[in-house]
Amino acid sequence: MTHDNNEPLTTKKLKKLIKQTKSTLNDLQEELDKRKMDNQHLEIDHLEEHMGEVEHGFSNFITFLKDVLKEKK
Amino acid sequence: MTILEYKANIKQLFGKMSMSKMSQVSTDTPSSQNRLNSYFQWMAIAFLVYLLISSVGMIGAGFKGATKGHASELFQFATNPFMGLIIGILTTAMVQSSSTVTSIIVGLVAGGLPVETAVPMIMGANIGTTITNTIVSLGHVRRKKEFRRAFAAGTVHDFFNFLAVVIFLPLEIVFQPLSKIAGFLAENLVGGENMSVKGLNFIKPATKPIINFFTDISHLISDSIGYFILIIFGILIIFMAITLIGKFLKVLMVGRAKIIMHNAIGKGPVTGILSGMIITILVQSSSTTTSLMVPLAGSGVFRLKQIYPFTLGANIGTTITALLAATAISGPTAVLTLQIAVVHFLTNATAVILIYSVKILRNLPLRGALWLARLASENKLVAILYVFGAFFIFPAVLIFITNIF
Numbered sequence: 167m168t169h170d171n172n173e174p175l176t177t178k179k180l181k182k183l184i185k186q187t188k189s190t191l192n193d194l195q196e197e198l199d200k201r202k203m204d205n206q207h208l209e210i211d212h213l214e215e216h217m218g219e220v221e222h223g224f225s226n227f228i229t230f231l232k233d234v235l236k237e238k239k
Numbered sequence: 240m241t242i243l244e245y246k247a248n249i250k251q252l253f254g255k256m257s258m259s260k261m262s263q264v265s266t267d268t269p270s271s272q273n274r275l276n277s278y279f280q281w282m283a284i285a286f287l288v289y290l291l292i293s294s295v296g297m298i299g300a301g302f303k304g305a306t307k308g309h310a311s312e313l314f315q316f317a318t319n320p321f322m323g324l325i326i327g328i329l330t331t332a333m334v335q336s337s338s339t340v341t342s343i344i345v346g347l348v349a350g351g352l353p354v355e356t357a358v359p360m361i362m363g364a365n366i367g368t369t370i371t372n373t374i375v376s377l378g379h380v381r382r383k384k385e386f387r388r389a390f391a392a393g394t395v396h397d398f399f400n401f402l403a404v405v406i407f408l409p410l411e412i413v414f415q416p417l418s419k420i421a422g423f424l425a426e427n428l429v430g431g432e433n434m435s436v437k438g439l440n441f442i443k444p445a446t447k448p449i450i451n452f453f454t455d456i457s458h459l460i461s462d463s464i465g466y467f468i469l470i471i472f473g474i475l476i477i478f479m480a481i482t483l484i485g486k487f488l489k490v491l492m493v494g495r496a497k498i499i500m501h502n503a504i505g506k507g508p509v510t511g512i513l514s515g516m517i518i519t520i521l522v523q524s525s526s527t528t529t530s531l532m533v534p535l536a537g538s539g540v541f542r543l544k545q546i547y548p549f550t551l552g553a554n555i556g557t558t559i560t561a562l563l564a565a566t567a568i569s570g571p572t573a574v575l576t577l578q579i580a581v582v583h584f585l586t587n588a589t590a591v592i593l594i595y596s597v598k599i600l601r602n603l604p605l606r607g608a609l610w611l612a613r614l615a616s617e618n619k620l621v622a623i624l625y626v627f628g629a630f631f632i633f634p635a636v637l638i639f640i641t642n643i644f
Contacts, residue, residue, distance in 0.1 A: 202540075203505050209540045210500045213531065217489055219378060220530040226378035227626075233380050234619045 280487045287480045287487075292567040293446040294476035295346040297453055299568055299576075301469030302350025314352055320359040320412050321641050324404065325634040327363020332630040337368035337525060338560035339481050341583055343474055345564040348579045349572045354418055358411055361561075361583045362404045365554070369397040370630045371526035372533050377626075379537045383616050389537030390622060391612035396529050396550045397629065398604035398611075403590035417589070421581035422574070429574045443569040481560070485524045492521040496531075508548040512591060515552020525557035543605060551591045558584040 306313050317323045331340045341364050344357050376393030379386045411417055453472045458465035496518045503514040519528045532546040558580070565573075565580035594600045615622040 205540045206504050207501055209535055209538060210497055210504070213497050213500070214493055216531050216534045217493055217527075219534055220375055220527055224374070227374050230377035230380050230619070231623070234623060237619065 277491055280491055284484055284487050284491075287484045288563070289445070290449070290476055291342065291480040291484070292442060292564065293449040294473040294480065295342055295349065295564040295567040296443075296446050296450045297473035297476070298343060298346025298470055299349025299572065300450055300454065301457070301466045301473060302347055302352070304466035305470065306351055309351075314347075314356050317356050317360070318353075319641055320408060321637055323356055323359030324363040324366075324408065325637050325641075327360040327365075328367040328630060328634045329363075331364040331367025332370045333367075334478065335368070335371045335526065336478070336481055336485075337364040337557055338523065339478050340364040340367070341558075341561040341580075342477050342481070342564040345561050345568070345576050345580055346473060346477075349568040349576045351572070354422075354575055354579050354582070355415070357579050358418060358582055359408060361579065362408055362411075362586060365400045365587065366397070366404060367630065368526055368557070369394075369400050369529070370626065372396055372529040373626060375530040376533045376537070377622060379533075380619065385537045385539070387612045387616035388539055388543070389533050390615050391543050391608040392533045392536030392546055393529075393608075394611050394625075395543060395547055395604050395608035396553075398607035399551065399590075399594065400554070402594060402600065402603055403586070406593070407586055407590060417582050417585045418578065421578045421585055424581050425574045425577040429577055442566055446567060481523070485522060485527065488522045488524075489527060492518075495521055503549075508595070511545070511548030512552040512555070512595070515549035516556040517552070518549075519553040519556025520559050523560060525553040528553035528556070543608065547605060548595075551595060554587040555584070555591060558587050 317326060327340065327344075331337050334340065341361060344352070344360050344364070348354060348357050373390075373393040373396075376386070376389040379389035407417065454465070454469055457468035457472060460468050499514045499518055503510045515528055518531075519525050522528065529550050532541070532549050535541040536543055536546050561580040561583045562577075565576045568576040594604075611621070611625065615625065
């Protein structure tokens with residue numbers, strides 16, 4: 167295996183690259199987890215809207231029935 | 240791709256990442272008008288709780304008067320525990336409020352309904368209440384993936400409560416562990432000469448005027464069926480009080496619920512269970528808490544595993560209503576009413592502890608919900624069949640079978 171400009175990849179360099187890649191992967195994972203959590207916080211900020219949704223149980227059921235009937239036709 | 244190119248790509252990708260902002264809980268200062276509104280809403284809630292407690296007393300008095308001390312004979316048909324279970328499922332599924340049904344059951348126990356007959360009814364109420372969030376999940380029908388996630392979030396509660404009944408009802412029929420522990424706790428909590436809940440002796444004189452008022456009205460309407468009318472008044476007032484309390488608390492407590500949920504993010508399942516329990520106590524409705532989880536899971540932002548503990552916490556939090564209702568009763572039946580309320584709490588709390596701590600049991604509701612959601616998203620008729628089948632047809636068939644054998 168060669169490095170850029172056809173330089174030979176020494177074991178030392180390879181180890182260093184593995185270490186850097188692992189650290190980058192950890193950072194990426196942390197960022198991904200953070201983004202997921204941020205999205206969850208954002209979703210909770212819309213709790214009032216979700217509360218409203220809870221109120222429409224019966225109309226949900228009717229809409230669902232209509233949808234199913236339409237599909238079956 | 241060389242290693243340096245790979246490294247450069249990663250760096251580029253990492254550099255592009257925008258650090259998303261943490262959402263913030265609204266901390267707007269309420270205006271004086273809002274403050275006044277919430278003051279009146281809290282006053283209304285206090286009055287509605289008073290009405291709720293009084294109406295439990297009304298049902299107790301009405302049932303006692305109507306059956307003339309022979310309540311157990313009137314409920315002879317429900318001595319079969321499966322019949323009691325079915326009554327609990329059907330009534331709760333119809334009124335879509337386990338708090339209403341458990342409060343009525345507490346009132347009936349005060350009027351002479353035997354505790355052993357009431358226990359399966361309480362368990363049935365736990366199953367019946369799960370219909371609400373399942374129906375809420377049907378609102379996501381337009382988008383297939385979203386519907387699958389929402390339906391799984393709605394039915395995980397159903398599967399959990401079914402499993403809890405499958406475990407605890409046979410145990411209760413054979414050994415009565417929950418009734419015995421609840422009886423012991425109730426006897427220790429209720430004491431004194433007048434057998435009312437310790438420290439809550441003021442409730443009887445406080446509720447007496449309203450109970451007497453409705454008793455007089457009921458007998459004015461018809462002297463022969465006055466006590467039955469009193470029971471109907473009690474049921475209607477419980478239903479109205481719990482519905483209105485729920486509506487007011489939803490508005491007043493949404494901010495607190497947000498804070499609790501924000502704090503629970505990224506924490507473990509125990510925090511989720513505790514958060515679900517506290518939110519349910521705050522809004523006085525497990526259906527509200529479990530239904531709130533449906534859109535959160537439906538959007539895909541929360542995974543089913545993450546909302547599952549909240550649902551379990553809701554099961555524990557909802558038992559507060561029956562405990563509150565039990566404080567309405569004083570006299571010789573006070574121990575029994577508190578016993579049935581404690582049975583409700585113990586059933587739900589031990590079910591959470593047992594099922595959630597054993598991995599195989601814990602995963603059963605998740606697998607069941609995911610399996611059913613997959614089927615329902617492929618064929619929506621499955622969802623309709625499930626709702627009617629599990630909450631109405633299955634109990635009706637059980638009634639039929641119970642009557643034959």
